[in-house]
Amino acid sequence: MIHVLCWLLLVCFGAQASAQIYAVDFSDPKYAKKYKKQVFEYNGKSVILVEVRGGFDYKPDGGLSWNRESRLEFFIQDQSDPRKLGYVVNDDGSRKTKSKKLVLGIGGDRVARMISFMANESFYTLSKEYQRRINRLQTLEDQQKEVEQESAVWMALNATRLRETETLQQWLRQTGYIKAGNKLLRDISKLKKASQSAMSERLDSAIASVETIDTDPKLVSAAKDIAGKNIKFHAQQSRHIIIKYHDGIQDSRISALLELGERAIESFRGENVDPYIDEKFVDKIPDGEFIEFFFSTDSQVHQEKFWEEYYGFGWGDPTRKAERLRSAGTGAQRGKVKISYWRISDQLDLEGIVVHQLGHQLARHHYGILNDTQDWLEEGCGYDLSFTLLNRNNVTCMAFEPPKRSEGTVAASAGGKNKDRENKTAVVMKGMRDIMAGVAAHAKVPFDQLAAKRLHSFENEDMAKSWAFYEYITSCRGKEGQQWLRLLCKAANGGRFQNKMREHTEEQFGFQGQDAIRMLEEQWTAYLRDIYDID
Structure with missing residues (x-):
């Protein structure tokens, strides 16, 4: 396990x-x-x-x-x-x-x-990120106006505008700009009317699938044995996700998390699957449930016992049990369903859990990752999806720690002469993406070594590069990039990984007769310096 x-x-x-x-x-x-x-x-x-x-x-x-x-x-x-x-x-x-x-x-x-x-x-960095997204939407609109209305290209651009407008709306709602998100409802409605209906209906149907279901009798029994009458568990599900949670979490909050999860899946599909589907490039994301979240209480006793008695799993090496229990989350695969198991405190970012963990599972299904052979790709996808929808990555499988910056002293202003004083701490000028891009651009580990690394040996720069490299491939390399990622995972599942990786990189990106990995790295670095504020 x-x-x-x-x-x-x-x-x-x-x-x-x-x-x-x-x-x-x-x-x-x-x-x-x-x-x-x-x-x-x-x-x-x-x-x-x-x-x-x-x-x-x-x-x-x-x-x-x-x-x-x-x-x-x-x-x-x-x-x-x-x-x-x-x-x-x-x-x-x-x-x-x-x-x-x-x-x-x-x-x-x-x-x-x-x-x-x-x-x-800071609000300053959020304003910059918002402007970047608005500029992107304006570019798409300008491109759409230049092509024949209702042509294949026009429809594709409209679908992209719809997807990115809906993603922006979700980003605004998750970062506190509720009114700005509501302003996009009219734009979304217009784009949906002009767009092909299948993709819109798929999302609407997935959101409509959110429902309360009966709590598993085995869980009811386990709760009585472990906690007596102190807690009860509820369950809700959607098309792809099930969440089992203790009754201290509001039902409406779980419903909102399921909707967010379905939107995350649709966002991933719209970016990485739908534009490229053909007879050979098929959609590998399951039609039904593929991830189950379990939200226990903040009790470490409950965390330990429900994992053992309800799910029937152990904690591995007894000498590391205490260490594992200090972590808020763990997980295991049960058949076709990933179990994502969490001890929930009142400050834990549930949205962050759902989106980041979905990023892992979507990467595994879409690209064909087996046996944890491409940890960089899972982490890169998890970070990317969270940035896209939440603008944050508060809950991850290994934290990226930004370089330390100096902090000023916040001025006390209890009254009197201090009344109008404000703190002189320098505002955050670079958001987390800019910071991670800067760390990634200076990373010493070449990509071919990163692709073979296991998560437990990741350094800070490895986490940054995982996200930045994934973003580059999916943003700039189109279908060839998607195919390359699938070929990479297939090669990692077999032998001669390093040789096959270089062969696939040469063939997919036209680097024959050159050092393919070095050429890809150079183009990736140029992309980062063009898009992000890098020293």
């Missing part, structure tokens, strides 16, 4: 100092009602997404501290447009308040916790 141990980025990064975007968790839910225009639903809580402006101090471990009697000040989002910021960025990277409408003051006694929401991002 193969265990996949998954760690929280929050844990791997250490304290919360690395986060620029926080979720304000109120000390009493009634306080959230006062700020209903700024509220965002996250992990079953009504929070506000913010950047700190003043009123806090950094603790030695990097966390935030504040006085309950102080006035805490934040920069907040304009939920209708990510490009509208409450500050401008000075030449030295510090922030200067531009719009007091996007500054919010809250009494310190009303804040229970500052939850790390998006590490190494």
Whole structure:
């Protein structure tokens, strides 16, 4: 049995100092009602997404501290447009308040916790990413106007516009820009009317398949044996996913996760499958369920016992059992279904779990990965899908840790002369994608060595390169790139992997008579420097 141990980025990064975007968790839910225009639903809580402006101090471990009697000040989002910021960025990277409408003051006694929401991002980096996506949609629209209406090329461009507009809407909703996401409903409706109906109907049908199902009697019995009457479990399913969860998680939240999961599958299909289907390039994603999530309580006892008594799995080497139980997640394959098993705390990013884990399974099915032979590809796909839909990767199977940056001191502003002071901490200028691209571009491990590496031996640069290389192949290499990835996995499942990899690279990309891997790496590096802000 193969265990996949998954760690929280929050844990791997250490304290919360690395986060620029926080979720304000109120000390009493009634306080959230006062700020209903700024509220965002996250992990079953009504929070506000913010950047700190003043009123806090950094603790030695990097966390935030504040006085309950102080006035805490934040920069907040304009939920209708990510490009509208409450500050401008000075030449030295510090922030200067531009719009007091996007500054919010809250009494310190009303804040229970500052939850790390998006590490190494700021509203500034989100505005840049939003503009990049808007530019991409405008380019597609311009290209569509140049071809004959309702021609094959026109229909293909329309389908791409629809897919990327729906993906942008999901991205906006997951990053707090709810009103901006709602504005796209009309565009999506128009694109659907003009598009071929089959793909739209496939997604609509998958979302409509979300339903509550009876809890497995074996799980009911196990819950009584392990926890008595303290907890109960529910179950919901969609076309491809089943989620079994304890009753402390809202049913509506699970329904939303299933819809997100189906949208993630459709996004992957639209990008990597649908444009290239023919008699030889077939859709290998299963029609039915292929992944089951189990969301247990935050109890390590429950984590241990349900895995053993309900699923019938063990924890492997007894000397490493305690280590495995410290991890929030594990997994195993049962027949055709992947079991993704989790101990759920109130700060665990359930959306991050679902999307990243789906990335792994979609890569395995679509590209034909067997026996964990292409860990770089699974991780690259998981990161890419999470970036696309969530703009974050808070829950991964091995964390990428960004290079440390200097942090300033947040100015305390309890009143008096300090009233208008704001923190001078430099704003995050580069989002996680730019950071990872920079690390990847300077990685010392060549791709042919990365492709043979196992996850347990990955270094930080290996994780970055896995995502960046996957993004390049799927974004720039079209059908030849998709075929190459399938050939790579087929070669990895047999012998002579290194030789076959070079042969396939020569044939697919026309590098005959050259060092194929080196040529591909050079083109990949040029792509990164063209697309991302790399030093």
